[in-house]
Amino acid sequence: MFGRIGSVLVLGLCSTIALAATPAYTPSFHPDQLKDPPVGRPNQVLVLGSPHLSALPKSFAPDQLEPLLSRLEAWKPEVIGVEAVSGLQCDFMRRNPARYAESVTSYCVDTGPAQAATGLDVPAANAEAERLLASWPTSPSAADRRRLAAVWLAAGERNSAVVQWLRLPTGERTPADGLTPELVAYLDKRLQGRDESVLVAATLAARLGLERVWAVDDHTADSPTPKALEKASGEAIMKAWDNPYTKARAEADAVLEANLGKPGAMLALYRNYNAPEAALQAFHSDFGAALMEPSPQQFGRGYVGYWETRNLRMVANIRDVLGQAPGKRLLAIVGASHKGYYEAYLNQMHDVQLVDAGDVLR
Structure with missing residues (x-):
């Protein structure tokens, strides 16, 4: 009897190892590679990662946005989408x-x-x-x-x-x-x-x-956390966020915000938030860390599921707007942590050309 149970356990372990070692299926269809020029003007999308201005220190004043506004105005967007x-x-x-x-x-x-x-x-x-x-x-x-x-x-x-x-x-x-x-x-x-x-x-x-x-x-992916799990869920996510990447982002933000009030400080902040490396830093400090969160309830994976769903639906809303009037320049202003997901998902669309925010903010 023991031999049969032992054999089953060994076979099960071997199956698990084999499953883990099997390469993930990769589809052969890649929409991002099928972007032949459309008839007429292309859809161009500039994703501007933004701080939430309400969270900035009192040293921020609206007139400090003028260098940013002048550069965006020069790009001449015809449609503007907001995180609302x-x-x-x-x-x-x-x-x-x-x-x-x-x-x-x-x-x-x-x-x-x-x-x-x-x-x-x-x-x-x-x-x-x-x-x-x-x-x-x-x-x-x-x-x-x-x-x-x-x-x-x-x-x-x-x-x-x-x-x-x-x-x-x-x-x-x-x-x-x-x-x-x-x-x-x-x-x-x-x-x-x-x-x-x-x-x-x-x-x-x-x-x-x-x-x-x-x-x-889009907040249709929202759902209330059961009262009995609120404390454990919050503590698990906060623990995941307590990592070197989060500390590095906070330190960089502190330096940028300390300069508010000086000429060009808000433009520098926006350039930093839209730098090529910013999206991966946000992932490592936040969503990537949550995926590794070890609670039995897998709170982190639930959080990332919500986050990806929300971003997919936000991008679907943008794509819907572009489909109503093809050939537009669209500026999408969104919290900076969304920017990488916006661009990755929008890049899957056949009829979307992304614009480098770094070029516009130069």
Whole structure:
């Protein structure tokens, strides 16, 4: 009996070793190698890895972004995507509170005041915005812009509403055409915030004569951690992040942030965040470390699964935008840890040409 059990164990061990030694299957189809020039202009995408400006020290001021903005403006993007959740996705998540209640609280704006002012819920407001833009006049009046701003707010697209607000002369930023005093105060407050979706994306869109920015973030992979596992999960991920790569990134950020207020400091920070080696450093400090996290529940692998799913869906949103109007220059502004994944996934697309951020920021 023992001999039979021993033989089974040995065979099982040999099978495990053989399985581990078997080379992984590699597909023969490589979309990234099938990029023949399309008919017409190519789609060009510049991925700009960004700090979250709200997390920068008080020495940061919006006017320090001017060297960055001037370089991006010279590249002349025709479409701008931002790390924000669309109103339509927020509407979907609100209908699924068991899974998404926390995400709605964190990432979705309250559209109630704008709905009351316009009479439009989120789906209807999105349809109305598309209808307005389809027949948008060459020289929109101030009333046109105020109306579209109100509709964008009802649609849950607050950054696009800010674009319209910025395109209005200061004296025309008044409560009218669907904008109540409450909504005007909200838009004015947005202009004072420290958010790259406003200070970089919406500001640049207004300078370039664009009518909107596109919300391409995705949080449909979110799900609440069971209460009984919250503490263990958080501790496991934090332990994984406690590594030399994380310390090196933190030290580099501290040096860059210490120089804020000096000429060119924000441009230097963006150049650093978009350097060729930055993506691999982020992987080693964060996602690669999480994959090696040894908890029995495999918290790290679950975290990486969420992260990859989110980035795939974000890139799918970008690809969707490009498919609606082929042949555009698209600027995608996103937290720097996403940049490597954005570029790797976008590079799989037949009709996407990536642009080196280093060349644009030079």
